[in-house]
Amino acid sequence: MTNPIRIAIIGTAKRSSYLYGPLLKAIPGIELVSVWGRSAEKAKTLAENFGVPAYTDLDKLVRETAPHIGIVDVAYSANGEVGLMALAGVLLWKEKVGTRGWFGIALAVIALVLIQIGKAA
8 A cells, every 4th residue: 555645734714624624534545644723722623623733833743744735724814934835845735726715626626536546546
């Protein structure tokens, strides 16, 4: 069996709890490894729901959980700080790439499915 794709949820917006977390936990070959939030309380609550550690320090998250991908679900004001993760070699997926975010969500789901198909081939 190949190593799972390690993903961190970056942000504690609503979609993180009802969409991204459950989706990532349900897909074989994907491992949700951590959650980051600017609010320690919100990050802890979200992380506990999915059984992963919570962080408010992005550098520490990257060092301790080594995600391959970060799914970004943050307010516009946090984009600069989150963008620095790319410098640490973490591939970022920003959810608001299309009209009201739904286009981005569809792209994420398609990408995760294609990754799994590629791993199975």
